[in-house]
Amino acid sequence: MTSTGVSASDSLPGPDGSKPEGDNASTGRLGDRIFGGTATFAGLSVIAIVVLIGAFLVVQALPALTSNNANFLTSRDWQTSDPMRFGVLELLWTTVSTSLVALIIAVPFSVAIALFLTQYAPAWLARPAAALVDLLAAVPSIVYGLWGSIIVAPKIVPLQNFLQDYLGWLPIFKPVAGISNGATIFFVGIVLAIMILPIITALSREVFAQTPAAHKDAATALGATKWEMIRTAVLPFGKPGVISAAMLGLGRALGETIAVLYIISTLPGGTAWTWSLFNGGSTFASKIAADAAELTPGKSTGAYIAAGLVLFVLTFIVNAIARVIIERRKAFTE
């Protein structure tokens, strides 16, 4: 039963139809008021902060956007001194493509890890292994950046060459001249995959662990093997959870800054457009971080803030999709 905070015995409905009144004992107590007030304040302030950030971005970006001589959404230029010509097309492409590569790699891995931890691993192994995966999330992103650019990037070159040689006819694997040592979108995607792996794994694990035992037992009783049981009971139950986990991971990948900044090679202006993942580039976040040291208040900063606004909206959309999926899942299972 639900608790309303008002005891039923406080008063009874009057003969004249007046409603029962509480004695205000529970709602008026100091502890109640402090707790309720703190919770309300926390909730409201978080909303206020997000709205204010959005407003700040819009206000700061507007002067730059109005004096922009290029189409903000379709231009590839980035010139923030007068005459201003800047557009986010290339930033958008690099941001989205690195994140998608990360997602394509990380989701299957995460689901496999989560299934192993919840369904296959013995209890003595599952807990420490889960803790180790979570530890990956605690590694600072600068460490990923340095590790990626110094240690791993040169070693990824053979894989890239292999893909270029055999799948080079696909536009996304077309060879690109002039990016050395694996400092490419493709490799950034791999590093981002490792960075978002723990988030997706942790949430998938939680969801898989919640599969009702009755479902699993029913599948097993019908003669399903372990894998068939997972396919028919665990995966369908966990699917919406995995999707929303992937969206949260995507949100993190979109906003990753320092690791991307240190790994990727940026392109000089006027480079020919290519769909290839073996190109360099800048993401929204890495572009802003690269020039942040020299930003001074004014219009040129507004261009970067406008780029930040696009990232803000993009992340917002991704999170909204995740939320919709979580909501839909609720309707099915309860």
Next chain:
Amino acid sequence: MKITRISRASGVALVAALALAGCGSSTNSDSSSSNPAAGGSSSGSDSGSGSGSGSGGAADCFTGNLKAEGSTAQQNAIQQASSSYSQKCSGAKISYNGTGSGAGITAFTNKQVDFAGSDSALKKDKGEPEKAKQACGSEAWNLPMVTGPIAVAFNVKGVDKLNLTNELIAKIFSGKITKWNDPAIAKENSGVTLPATNISVFFRSDSSGTTDNFTKFMNTTDPTDWPEKNSKTWTGKTGQGKAKSAGVAQAVSGTDGGIGYVEWSYAIQNNLKVSKLNGIDLTADSVGKAVEAATQSGTGNDLALKLDYKTKAQGAYPLILVTYEIVCSKYSDPTKAKNVKAFLSYMASPEFQGTLTKIGSAPLPQSIQQKVATAVNAIS
């Protein structure tokens, strides 16, 4: 079902906590990323300055705090100066925040710091001298303090020595020369076997004073091959951008056929080979000669210099960056004036300037050192 809901909530909370942890660490690492290099070099030079301090020790001491902010190019030098200065004067605390020249000047004109470090003198076209004058209530002076040579670092298998002319540099960095065995390079390097490797040009992806000076150098010395005006962000049409000097240095050292421009200190730290410029080696001496050849563009004690990249002075290496300390000629607070004076006169002293070579900066030539010392003395 209730249990399910709770555990799901905890799952979300866990994810949120992880996501937050990720955010936190990325911002932390942002600020600390420049520190390891700086810390390393200042600790490495401690021993040298410590031994020097025994003999000199003429510096005036002050007690209290001195706050400065600005250029990252002189961060190592200031850190070394402040550590050796506070060895002599235990009460003095100097904090320097390497946020970039633009941010330093803004902080100075907002009266948040006592002096600013900048890669360039205050710019008239941006109205900076007026703003600084307003903040000080007196003229602001540009005092050259640390010379940072820019090294053209290369990595070509089998090539130890390389000589590049102004024209070759502009042609390589604009992508007009793409092979190391190009006849134009071979002509300047007789006796060196150059391989047919492709040239991989690396530039700074972040906005930087080094890029500004390097493009200015190319635009001045060879405008036909480098027609673009100087800019803090790379305006070239070729190459790959790398984050910070460390990123460029590391990319050059990891790429056969790589070439890039970095501050001298990074070339030293990464054991990179440094090209000669018009036959002149990059040394403290050749850099000093180039500073000596510069003309003073400021008046009186405002020692803003106009570098002559095309200088014909014997043995001068003109690809340099002079960083300035921007100070008020008259501080409204006399203790501040005293503190700034005491610290800057230590920095301008031959005793400190002599230790600069160890961290990849070059000392000012004596004639300029004296001028700076006079100007510092005139601060009131």
